[in-house]
Amino acid sequence: MFTEVPIPTDIWFYVVGYFAIGLIALTKAAFGGGIALIGIPVLALVVPPLEAAIILGPMFSIMDLFAIRAFRKSDWSRKDVFWLWPGVLVGTGLGALFFVNVNPNLVAASMGVLTLLFCVHWALSREATSSRKMPCRPGIAVAAGAVSGFTSFIAHGGGPPVIAYMLNRGLDKTVYAGTLIIFFTLGNFIKAVPYLYLTLERPGLIWKSLVLLPVIPLAVWLGKVLHDRLPQKTLYFWCYLLLSVAALKLTIDAFAALMQNGTIG
Numbered sequence: 402m403f404t405e406v407p408i409p410t411d412i413w414f415y416v417v418g419y420f421a422i423g424l425i426a427l428t429k430a431a432f433g434g435g436i437a438l439i440g441i442p443v444l445a446l447v448v449p450p451l452e453a454a455i456i457l458g459p460m461f462s463i464m465d466l467f468a469i470r471a472f473r474k475s476d477w478s479r480k481d482v483f484w485l486w487p488g489v490l491v492g493t494g495l496g497a498l499f500f501v502n503v504n505p506n507l508v509a510a511s512m513g514v515l516t517l518l519f520c521v522h523w524a525l526s527r528e529a530t531s532s533r534k535m536p537c538r539p540g541i542a543v544a545a546g547a548v549s550g551f552t553s554f555i556a557h558g559g560g561p562p563v564i565a566y567m568l569n570r571g572l573d574k575t576v577y578a579g580t581l582i583i584f585f586t587l588g589n590f591i592k593a594v595p596y597l598y599l600t601l602e603r604p605g606l607i608w609k610s611l612v613l614l615p616v617i618p619l620a621v622w623l624g625k626v627l628h629d630r631l632p633q634k635t636l637y638f639w640c641y642l643l644l645s646v647a648a649l650k651l652t653i654d655a656f657a658a659l660m661q662n663g664t665i666g
Contacts, residue, residue: 488546
């Protein structure tokens, strides 16, 4: 079955694919993640958007496996994960329950705007908040996890809520990144199951995924080197910047879809 589908020969597929996968893997190891949202539109420059989503789905889990190995068990906050993860399960369940009754673009737009406001608030009060640390608050953590699970299932934009919560915690840079990695690893492995099924239904996409895999270990290694060398304030600045980019992308895409469908405008 697999021999019927040739390995991709388009040079631009490799150039764009390695760039997209490498950038996501590098930022995951350096900052804990934050720009996975741009992976699909970048990869969609050389393959149809649906194929791009299916190719990337299982690869996020593979990135997580390498990223976890770059951090020690002591490099993540267990109490945060303990409260975030139940929220994700609740949010994912609600997302599945209301999937057909909720406009995903409205959810994405709302999440994008709220995240942008959060980033603007940080930028305007940067000096005042740079040394402030919010303690782990179970209620807020569960809520952040639930919103993340809901928006991830409904609109594929689950990163911003948890990243915003973790940035507010003011943790050590390595604990911050390690906590996000273990959190997203658990979530991505759940989502990998349906994506793997979709991939197996399209043998050609298996080859496209396999030929892009070699860039992941190198990108994760480079990301960890960058993480270790960046001062804490500089690393947090880039985390906020990447979160702003992801939120802006989420907002623009959502509003464009709403206007195209006639929901607004």
